[in-house]
Amino acid sequence: MKRNLGVCIIGSGRAGMIHALNFRKNVPNANLVAMVDPNEKVAREATYSLGIDKYYLDYKEALKSDEIDAVVVVTPTVYHRDIVVAAAEAGKHVLCEKPMAMNEKECEEIIQATENNNVKLQIGFMRRFNESFIQAKEEIESGSIGDVVMVRSLTRGPSTPQPWMYDLKKSNGPLAEVNSHDIDTLRWFLGADFESVYAIAGNYRCPEAKEEYPDFYDNVVLNARFTNQKQGIIDGAVSVKYGYDSRVEILGTEGVIFIGQVHEKTVLTANKKGLSRPVMNSWRSLYKDAYLAEDIHFIESILEDKKPKVCGYDGKEAVKVVNAGNRSIKEGNVVLL
Incomplete structure (x- = not known):
């Protein structure tokens, strides 16, 4: 070659x-x-x-x-x-x-x-190629927080979705476009596949989509149980305006690991107007x-x-969870995978 x-x-x-x-x-x-x-x-x-x-x-x-x-x-x-x-x-x-x-x-x-x-x-x-995520995985495998029992992962984006994303038939919605990474994060850190999910969602920030795409949602919360009986929580949102927000909490029997922060830099400015600190504004910067x-x-x-x-298996499992989550939103029930 x-x-x-x-x-x-x-x-x-x-x-x-x-x-x-x-x-x-x-x-x-x-x-x-x-x-x-x-x-x-x-x-x-x-x-x-x-x-x-x-x-x-x-x-x-x-x-x-x-x-x-x-x-x-x-x-x-x-x-x-x-x-x-x-x-x-x-x-x-x-x-x-x-x-x-x-x-x-x-x-x-x-x-x-x-x-x-x-x-x-x-x-x-x-x-999975981010240094902080890699270090967290190593901490899990070393047993530094005991047995992992729950992972909470959130992703919230600042921008309004592109028009094609409003159509769930083309995008599968924010669970796919925004939270696919969170789904994979939970699988990777918990070392197991999803067993069941329950999700709720709503459109709170994108009124322009409501008439043509009534099933579009800009905010979603998904709770999950895994095949090893561990727990997971996903929090997703678009058009939040305040910045790009990606954080993870890994709870173990003997400790906890936190990944991420809202702020882009450690610079903190204090003056007569109060305290200010730059907020992360893009996934392109955070995960460059x-x-x-x-x-x-x-x-x-x-x-x-x-x-x-x-x-491919990792990709397929995430897609499976996206579709189960969207079904749960629509039906209002727990969905078994």
């Missing part, structure tokens, strides 16, 4: 550009070859800002290129299944951003396609290093022919 892999980013939005910048400058043994976006203005501006020449409006055309060895799929979720299966059939390795797909069947088809074509499949749960570590691991997995740390 060649030692310098050509990478194509399919989807030139915010997350796509994070990956693109990494592969353009900072990932060893990888070279950013092209961008894909159906909006030519977006694709052209992305390639210009990255200092590369090639873009495609159709991912199928990109997959024909021998220059491209691997793709990063960063499109709306509803398109993931078709793109990843096509990429696998074209012999391209795949890093697929979360959520993996819309339902379990699509996830299984993705896994099967990558296995049949002997290509790597990594799912974009970048928090984790995205890079994730991208580096993807290339290493290909070159060293090893299984990625975050695989």
Whole structure:
């Protein structure tokens, strides 16, 4: 296998550009070859800002290129299944951003396609590559807080959702778009799969969505029991305005671990107006290093022919929980997985 892999980013939005910048400058043994976006203005501006020449409006055309060895799929979720299966059939390795797909069947088809074509499949749960999350996992495994009995994870975003996200048929809602990371966090720290979930939700901040998308919610709380009888709580919200908020609490029989803070820096200013401290305003800032570590691991997995740390099964389990949570919201019942 060649030692310098050509990478194509399919989807030139915010997350796509994070990956693109990494592969353009900072990932060893990888070279950013092209961008894909159906909006030519977006694709052209992305390639210009990255200092590369090639873009495609159709991912199928990109997959024909021998220059491209691997793709990063960063499109709306509803398109993931078709793109990843096509990429696998074209012999391209795949890093697929979360959520993996819309339902379990699509996830299984993705896994099967990558296995049949002997290509790597990594799912974009970048928090597993964050130094604080890694340290917390090590503390758990060392027994420093005894047996873990409960994990509480929250993610709240400051911005109003993009219009397509209001349609749960295309996005699966905030449980998918925002809380997929929390779902994976609970599975990873508790070392087990979800057994049952109960979720409640409501739309409190996005009145513009209520008439056309009455099932859209911008606030959700999900309680869970795991196959090892441990407990989990997820708190998710969008359009909170105050900043990007990502925190975790891991409760054990002999202690507790906290991850994250609302503040971006440790600078604290005091004057006649009172106290002020910068608030974290974006996931792109908070998890910048984790995205890079994730991208580096993807290339290493290909070159060293090893299984990625975050695989298709992890993606499928998160999708399963998203759908169970949405069903619980709709029916008002506990849902068994």
